[in-house]
Amino acid sequence: MTDAPVDLPGWTHVYSGKVRDLYRPEDARPGAGGPGADERMLVVASDRVSAFDHVLSPGIPGKGVLLTTLSLWWFDQLAGADGGERVPNHLAPSHVLTLGADGEANTADDLVDLIPAAVAGRAMVVRSLDMLPIECVVRGYLTGSGWKEYQASGTVCGIPLPAGLADGDRLPQPIFTPAYKAPMGEHDENISFAQAEELVGAERAAKLRDTSLAIYRRAAATAEAHGLILADTKFEFGLDDDGVLTLADEVLTSDSSRYWDASAWAGGGTPAERMASFDKQIVRDWLSAHWDGAGAPPELPAEIVERTADKYRELLARLTA
Structure with missing residues (x-):
């Protein structure tokens, strides 16, 4: 490693x-x-x-x-x-x-x-904290794995969406799509809200959903004020000694969130141009083009490393300016 x-x-x-x-x-x-x-x-x-x-x-x-x-x-x-x-x-x-x-x-x-x-x-x-076994994903825009599912079934994580949406479109309202945090080395698994209720109880699942959506809306407004779109993000929560629901791990970073430039998104162009994100998408795209998934992945070129670092720096500078 x-x-x-x-x-x-x-x-x-x-x-x-x-x-x-x-x-x-x-x-x-x-x-x-x-x-x-x-x-x-x-x-x-x-x-x-x-x-x-x-x-x-x-x-x-x-x-x-x-x-x-x-x-x-x-x-x-x-x-x-x-x-x-x-x-x-x-x-x-x-x-x-x-x-x-x-x-x-x-x-x-x-x-x-x-x-x-x-x-x-x-x-x-x-x-x-006593960490809860759920990743609280909030999606405000249709893209990524959600777009793939929508094309096949008109849903995202089983939630029905209106017909006629395109890749990168804003959703009518943000949606909560929880995932089960799998043990180390295994894939996290998208789950339904009913499954989330089974894992942590109905009252706590509702609290996780409502808190996650409220934080997303608040953060999306902050991002918008800095010329950015917060397309989606994920939160993790735990309980303190008094049982208070507590935000933990990282929050709203380039690794846990998808940010786009608002002007580029509104300006049209190809999906890649509209949804160029401030994260490691550069790495994913390069790896997809140069690795078939078999064996160990190849070493990243210096140019890909530097471009990715530039995106992380740019996001921090724009948000905190």
Whole structure:
């Protein structure tokens, strides 16, 4: 694996996903209740990039910092900086974000001292949560796998949609299309709302749906004010010690969301021109054209790596300007 987890003083590595590495304090007491160091965790965003369930080589330089900076900015907005209602999140209580003149994230509190220098800028100190096994996907526009399903059946994740929609069209209203978070190494599975209710209960499933849709609408309005379209996104939630539904992991980043340029989308042209996204779509397109899916994927060319990094940087600059 490229950009493998590193040994960090004061922290013990416990898990790695395709992009993020998770650490517990060395002195943590698993299962112990009450406040203390054992409730804190360190989430580190790597420069790894994945596509089609493979981690690719090389990574995207600076990607971990860009993802973390954007997540922190969005957590800050959703905590009330945008004037809206506060959405509880998993950041440790005193983890306060400011953005410097250079656009870099600064944390002005004692938690900075807990983040080792080796991962500075790409790590968040968070509270441990009881994570729910559902990815909360919200789609405001028809594209990707949803477009493929719509062409075949007129539905997206089983939800009927009006006839006559085209790839990239705005939906009459955003839709909630949950997925089951499969164990590591397996594919996440799109599920119906009824299946979500079976997994977490009817009341909690409704809360997940309503909260996800409310956050999407709020974020889409913010993106629109910066000349961007938030086509779709996914959220993850957990429960804190008091059972409060809490936003976790990353939020509204280039890895978890599909952003388009609003002017390009409105200007017509080919689907590729209208829906050029600020994420790793460049990587997916190149890989689709140069790999048949058999064996190990080829190494990414330097030009593809740099173009992808440029897109991540551009999105951060435009949203936080």
